[in-house]
Amino acid sequence: MITAQRLHALVRKEFLQILRDPSAIAIAFVLPVFLLFLFGYGVSLDAHHVPVAVVVEQPTQETNEFVAGLSQSTYFQIHPFTQLTAARAALMRHEVDGVLWLRSDFTRALLQQRTAPFGILVNGVDANTARLLEGYLQGVWQTWLQQRATRSGQILHLPATLENRIWFNPALRSRNYLVPGLIAVIMTLIGALLTALVVAREWERGTMEALMATPVSLLELLLGKLIPYFLLGMGGMALSVCMALWLFAVPLEGSLGLLILASALFLLVALGMGLLISTVARNQFVAGQIAIIVTFLPAFILSGFIFDIGSMPEPIQFMTHIVAARYFVALLQTLFLAGNVPEVILTNAAALLLMALIFFGLTWRQSRKRLD
């Protein structure tokens, strides 16, 4: 069914076509570098210099000590105020994200051994950032409690004290998990873009019928499309991994061999999806529209790259199983940060293999049906 000579000729034809319209080369090599560079720097959940209004209605030694905790942290950028109304107006105009309010009776309450209340006000629209800000402001408060107790020669006793051990990413550097996730999202696009239009173009221009009239078998035809783009895609993947390791300094705990294997599997799925899209659509316009809809947003939102899959409602969690990027994100995050964890790697790799088979099977069926 497959002869080396015919396959070689088909691959050569495809490569010639790629060279003639260099946009495929741009897609495979320039696009991942450009996007990873942009997003690797641009996408971050680590806030720093968050503008916070600090309202001190009556400055004293005590309030200075309290505020000192904020100014030492690079997390905050302090905007001092003396009145709450002005600080609230600043919050409304988005000039600050939060307000720390020490009332005029703060010091008096402390000296009288009463519990002194103080206010924390945040803009809750961006709930995630707001919650982190609340957490940091409470951290300042707890540090202050400790220091104050130490200064007065006491030991602060809280019933339960908490100690954290963060595995795999002790500094909680968000880049370490975002960059592997970004690679998965970007390669989803690359894989689909590379193949989404090529078969559709052959159908649209009628060259597909011409190819089918030749002795070339369907399998050879598909392989002839697949092999060149697979090689291009692996090149783009290699560039992305090099950038992750050396530019963004993401540690690679697992083995390189497994990483290559996982990437190859994922690329097969992504290319297979592109082939299927262009076989079903048969014209470039619709193939392009479908590629935009089924690749980018699902890979971005449903892959667990940024939104935690475990927190989605059950039916949505179930749906994420048809998003190939989901498995690749899990593989990459584990291989980069945790190491060769057999269970995670085997299940996700098996899922990718299954998806690749399904996509190629469907493409095969769709192409054959139209031969009659």
Next chain:
Amino acid sequence: MLARIWALIIKEFLALLKDKASRVVLIGPPFIQLLVFGYAATFDLNQIPYAVYNEDAGAVGRTLVAYFEGSPTFHQTVFISHESQIAPSIDNQKVLLVLHVAPHFTQNILQHQSGQIQVLIDGRNSNTATIALNDVSAIINQFNQDWMAQYGWAAPPALPEIRAWYNPNLISRWFIVPGIVALLTLVVTLLVTGLSVAREREMGTLDQLLVSPLRPLEILLGKALPGFIIGLLEAGLISTLVVVWFHVPFTGSLLALILGIILFLWAAIGLGLMISSLANTQQQGLLGVFLFLVPAVILSGFSTPIANMPEPVQWLTFLNPMRYFLVIVRGVFLEGAGLALLWPQYWPLALLAVASMSTAHWRFRTHMG
């Protein structure tokens, strides 16, 4: 002139909708996507899988663990009785965190000393880990306050009173779902406009149009208006669903939202037509759409704050229409914003619309001359 533009609009609608697949692509996905993404895209954790490794045999340890068992945020999935079980549970992602109650926890607390709780957490996804740690410390704080009040421990010298404006329960869905209005409107407009000129050019029908009595501006409007009509309908329907289905409060001015949608649509259409008119083939057009769409979404502030980006990337976002529109929708939905407060978002959108439409127009003219 109006009659000619009208004829062109009809032609464009026919070209868009005559293909069944294309019809499905334009009408079905926005609503499915709104539902799926609206539920999927949240930073709030629930059912965090965790395990307890309790080395303390006493009652206080059990009381503390009961706080976690009673919380809807946490869900115990693995039972650990020996230290060696901790690593495999975390490695294999069976649990996100292990709560370790140290020996003598009960004894220490009964003697008015501090008892120790250790949290071992999977940091692979650092954001999830940060949020989960926050949730853990909130529960521990609650336990401490209850215990101190109940057993007469000295109260801490100061206590925070925390308020969150606009979104008092800090539901991240309220933040994300209005953003989906922007996201889907952008995708739909680019789908309609991004490939349309490139297709005509590749098929040679653009030349036919250009030699007809139609002026380039008329062709441009004929290409732009279908995108505008489809975009306006979908943006309106999606916004309605955000309120009716997802119960996100709508506190601002409807007029401010409508003006925002119109300006955003023109900016997005202009950019789509510009990309499309610069491309020689559909493949280039599709590449251009992706090259614009993907950064526009990821660097818009939709999921990660613009303030966290390095300065040069922040400057780039000034060219991104979605950046401004996100401020508008979130402001109108949650912050009760009106026209006056949103003025700084309107004029850059208008500027982007004019600049991109002019570029597209210029490409049409030079192609003809």
